[in-house]
Amino acid sequence: MLSTSSPPISSSSILTISWRHTCSAWATDHVALTLAGLVTWITVYVALVFSPGFYMDLIHLVMDLAGLPGVRLMLTLVGIAALCVIAAMLSRLPAMNWLR
Numbered sequence: 001m002l003s004t005s006s007p008p009i010s011s012s013s014i015l016t017i018s019w020r021h022t023c024s025a026w027a028t029d030h031v032a033l034t035l036a037g038l039v040t041w042i043t044v045y046v047a048l049v050f051s052p053g054f055y056m057d058l059i060h061l062v063m064d065l066a067g068l069p070g071v072r073l074m075l076t077l078v079g080i081a082a083l084c085v086i087a088a089m090l091s092r093l094p095a096m097n098w099l100r
Contacts, residue, residue: 023081024088034085041082045075 027034048071053064066075090096 024084027085027088028092031089034089038082038085041078045079048075 045066048066049061049063051064051066053062055062063072065071
């Protein structure tokens with residue numbers, strides 16, 4: 001017999017949801033700082049990904065500095081936060097009312 005109850009939510013997922021909500025709420029309240037942070041993130045991201053050791057292989061990109069394991073993880077986590085912030089900023093626009 002199949003169970004119809006949903007699996008329990010872990011404490012780590014609750015913390016992640018809470019952190020994303022807090023980050024998005026702060027971003028919508030502080031627009032100028034958010035835009036400055038996004039420009040800084042884009043600049044650092046492009047500088048690390050397209051550093052002098054970067055080249056295109058036939059199948060994939062070969063990154064110099066951004067290919068290092070710790071740097072790649074950091075860029076991924078900050079990129080996820082940036083996507084949440086961008087979505088929160090876009091949700092304030094009148095043209096995005098259809099998403100709510």
